[in-house]
Amino acid sequence: MDVSTRRNNVSRFLRLSGSLVAGALILVQLASAQSQYPPLTFPNTWTQVAPEGFGDRQNSWAWSMSWFNGNLLVGTNRANECVVKEAAHLTNPATPYPPGDPNIKCTANPDLLPLQAEIWSWNPATTQWTMVFQAPNDIPIPNTNPQLYTAADIGYRNMFIFTEQSGTQALYVSGCSAISIYPGIPGARVLRSIDGVNFAPLAQDPGTVLGDMNSQCFRGAATYNGNLFLIASEPWALLEAAHPEQGDNAFQIVTSPTANAEEICVFNNYLYVSFANGTTGFSVYKTNATGAIPYRMTPVIVDGGYKNPWPNKSILSMAVFNGSLYVGGDGLRHGADYNAQGAELFVINADNTWNVVVGADRTLPNGTMMTPLSGYGVGFGWKYNEHIWRLVVFDGRLYVGTFNESTTLRFDNPTFLDQNMGFNFYYTDDGVTFNLIDQTGFGDKFNDGIRSLCVTPYGFFLGTTNQWFGLEVWQGVPPGFVAPAP
Numbered sequence: 001m002d003v004s005t006r007r008n009n010v011s012r013f014l015r016l017s018g019s020l021v022a023g024a025l026i027l028v029q030l031a032s033a034q035s036q037y038p039p040l041t042f043p044n045t046w047t048q049v050a051p052e053g054f055g056d057r058q059n060s061w062a063w064s065m066s067w068f069n070g071n072l073l074v075g076t077n078r079a080n081e082c083v084v085k086e087a088a089h090l091t092n093p094a095t096p097y098p099p100g101d102p103n104i105k106c107t108a109n110p111d112l113l114p115l116q117a118e119i120w121s122w123n124p125a126t127t128q129w130t131m132v133f134q135a136p137n138d139i140p141i142p143n144t145n146p147q148l149y150t151a152a153d154i155g156y157r158n159m160f161i162f163t164e165q166s167g168t169q170a171l172y173v174s175g176c177s178a179i180s181i182y183p184g185i186p187g188a189r190v191l192r193s194i195d196g197v198n199f200a201p202l203a204q205d206p207g208t209v210l211g212d213m214n215s216q217c218f219r220g221a222a223t224y225n226g227n228l229f230l231i232a233s234e235p236w237a238l239l240e241a242a243h244p245e246q247g248d249n250a251f252q253i254v255t256s257p258t259a260n261a262e263e264i265c266v267f268n269n270y271l272y273v274s275f276a277n278g279t280t281g282f283s284v285y286k287t288n289a290t291g292a293i294p295y296r297m298t299p300v301i302v303d304g305g306y307k308n309p310w311p312n313k314s315i316l317s318m319a320v321f322n323g324s325l326y327v328g329g330d331g332l333r334h335g336a337d338y339n340a341q342g343a344e345l346f347v348i349n350a351d352n353t354w355n356v357v358v359g360a361d362r363t364l365p366n367g368t369m370m371t372p373l374s375g376y377g378v379g380f381g382w383k384y385n386e387h388i389w390r391l392v393v394f395d396g397r398l399y400v401g402t403f404n405e406s407t408t409l410r411f412d413n414p415t416f417l418d419q420n421m422g423f424n425f426y427y428t429d430d431g432v433t434f435n436l437i438d439q440t441g442f443g444d445k446f447n448d449g450i451r452s453l454c455v456t457p458y459g460f461f462l463g464t465t466n467q468w469f470g471l472e473v474w475q476g477v478p479p480g481f482v483a484p485a486p
Contacts, residue, residue: 034396037478039427040460042438046476049122049461050074050129053470057105058114062463062471065454066159068171069196072122072454072461073132074473075156075173078115081467082106083154086113087180101408103446103468111141115151115178121196122473124458125486133199139178139185150178152201153189160221162228164245170194172228172244174218175201180234187214190230192245203247210251213237222264224271225289229254229264236260238273240289256294265318267325268350273297274315274327280304281311284327284348300352301327306362306370310340319391321398322431324349326357328388328400331378342378343388343402347431357432358388373432380434384409384417385424392453394460395478400426400434401450403465404441408448421445423464447472458483 040046053059054076061077081104082097089097098106107113119133135153153175160172173191189201190210204211216234223229228244230251231237238261241251255261260276270286277283281304285297304311312329319326325348331341344359356362358376363369379385379402387403402424406417422441426434441447441464451471452463460476477483 035429037395037480039397039429039435040394040399040437040476040478042425042442045478046442046462046474048442048472049127049475050120050471050473052466052472054118054120054129054131057468057470059118059470060467061155061449061465062452062473064156064159064173065452065461065463066161066171067454067456068159068161068193071124071196072456072458073159073171073196074120074122074452074463075159076118076120076471077155077157077176077465078117078151079106079113079467080155080465082110082113083115083178083181086110090181101468110181111144111148111150113150115154117151117153117155117175119156119173119199123486124483132197133191135175139182141182142184150182150185152177152186153191154178155217156191157217158220160228162221162223162244165226165243168194168245170245171196172221172230173199174221174230176217177215179214179216188217188232190218190244190247201247202244205248208248209239209253210247210249213239219262220264222266222271224266227289229271229289231261231264233260233262236262236276238264252293254289254293254295255297259294260314263315263318263327265320265325267318267320267348272300272318272325272348274318276314276330277304278313278333281307282314282329284315286352300348301346301354304329305344305346305354305356305359306364307344307360308362310336312344312359316387316389317391319393319398321391321393324431326391326398326431328391329359330387332386332405338383341386342383343386344378345374345388345400347373358434374434376434380424380426382420382424382439384420387449390450390453392455392460394453394455394476397427397429398431399437399453399460400428401453401462403449404439405448407441407445407468410445418445422447423450425450425462442472442474444472 059076060080063077064075085099088095116135135151141148155176158174175189177188191199193199215232219231238255239251263274284301314330317328329344331343345357384406385402390401406421425437446468447464449465454461462474464472
């Protein structure tokens with residue numbers, strides 16, 4: 001019997017017995033032992049490999065990463081906090097723009113914000129970075145005289161490699177539009193590249209499915225049944241295309257108009273889809289993506305896993321590890337007490353039973369008590385860890401990166417918050433016992449989140465969010481690791 005099967009059998013037994021705390025002790029002994037190298041630790045195995053913000057503090061997030069065509073590509077998010085605060089100011093004029101944080105630099109006139117998103121490429125032979133693409137600044141800003149322009153893309157949220165039916169491997173890049181601050185301008189675009197150097201938008205002509213999405217962003221993607229699945233947000237939809245390179249009506253919407261799909265992952269021969277709900281909490285469903293549209297979805301976790309009160313409203317990350325699917329939550333709720341906002345981590349087994357791994361105790365509808373397998377409460381015991389933002393498997397271990405709001409709130413209670421500013425980073429060998437790598441944003445309290453993680457032949461790369469001084473990119477190389485010759 002393999003480790004994954006033994007682990008799931010123990011987990012099922014413990015759920016039936018209700019003894020989940022004791023389960024953590026048993027499951028610790030079932031580590032996968034699949035790793036070839038020692039775990040990555042900080043600071044010994046990590047090196048910062050790009051200048052902050054690629055030399056421009058307005059490159060505030062390393063929003064996406066991909067190893068493609070022999071190079072590491074990083075997509076940026078521009079002037080994130082400036083855009084967020086201007087959007088909030090338009091909704092509620094009492095919200096100040098520019099923001100009051102003295103370390104965030106925004107133009108006094110938001111119409112002059114430098115919002116052209118960028119894609120940077122790292123060459124392993126030279127270890128040099130090159131900007132291979134910058135979004136054009138060609139979208140007219142409404143009601144400006146003289147006429148001003150904004151970027152066609154203000155951020156690149158996701159990069160996904162898809163093998164097209166012709167056999168061509170293409171990189172699809174999910175863009176975001178400035179529509180949140182300029183209602184009426186064109187919505188988000190999707191870029192495509194076959195070489196990692198030249199990028200072009202998919203056709204999005206008016207009157208077609210893709211052309212009429214008019215979403216603020218495109219998000220995550222997955223390959224299932226040979227087709228590309230892609231999430232659009234605000235308005236939300238899950239799209240499918242057998243020939244995504246054709247754009248336009250090559251895509252179809254496969255979810256209900258009222259369903260806010262947010263994250264997807266292929267697991268156990270199904271497509272798993274998470275849906276956001278700010279009231280009742282997230283849900284996770286699975287589908288075989290066949291039959292009538294919208295596709296039939298089978299519930300796996302509902303009502304935010306029954307946390308009460310304040311269930312996590314959405315799922316932001318998914319990864320398959322040790323034969324199970326791990327899903328990381330989003331606990332951020334504006335207006336709620338911070339004790340309620342820590343993120344949770346869940347595990348879904350192959351038989352679709354599930355457990356909370358990191359989070360709060362809860363009572364299930366059948367009256368059974370469920371406690372976190374790891375012993376950690378919400379946010380790994382730090383309530384300001386409000387996102388389990390990235391989950392990636394590297395060298396047989398699951399690595400977990402958070403968003404920590406402590407830095408944003410540092411003026412509220414500096415003595416208390418100063419003990420833990422910056423993202424938190426963990427790894428686990430068995431999915432239950434978590435080891436802290438760092439809780440200081442790799443020594444920079446302004447690195448408040450791990451937004452991208454990428455496995456490459458040259459080690460493990462990590463991209464941060466830092467809306468104050470610009471993103472950082474780090475390379476993790478374990479002891480004994482041998483990279484191929486460039």
